[in-house]
Amino acid sequence: MKQWADDALCAEIGSDFWFPNKGENNEEAMAICNVCPVIVECRDYALADTSLMGIWGGTSWNDRVRMRRKAKAEEGRVE
Secondary structure (H helix, E strand, C coil): CCHHHHHCHHHHCCHHHHCCCCCCCCHHHHHHHHCCCCHHHHHHHHHHCCCCCCCECCECHHHHHHHHHHHHHHHCCCC
């Protein structure tokens, strides 16, 4: 894991919390992420690694799929 992970709030909480089952509420995990000092680093890490499941950097797996698609679409635009 990356060095920034030592400063992550999730390191203080059990891992099941970050891997909710499909349809389970993830609002508590997201709220913790939103006040974490390394949210940006964590999100960037998760966006770069398509194999990561669960909550990372305040995003779910589905959120990250959408973000990657949007970024790809924007790269293809001519401005």
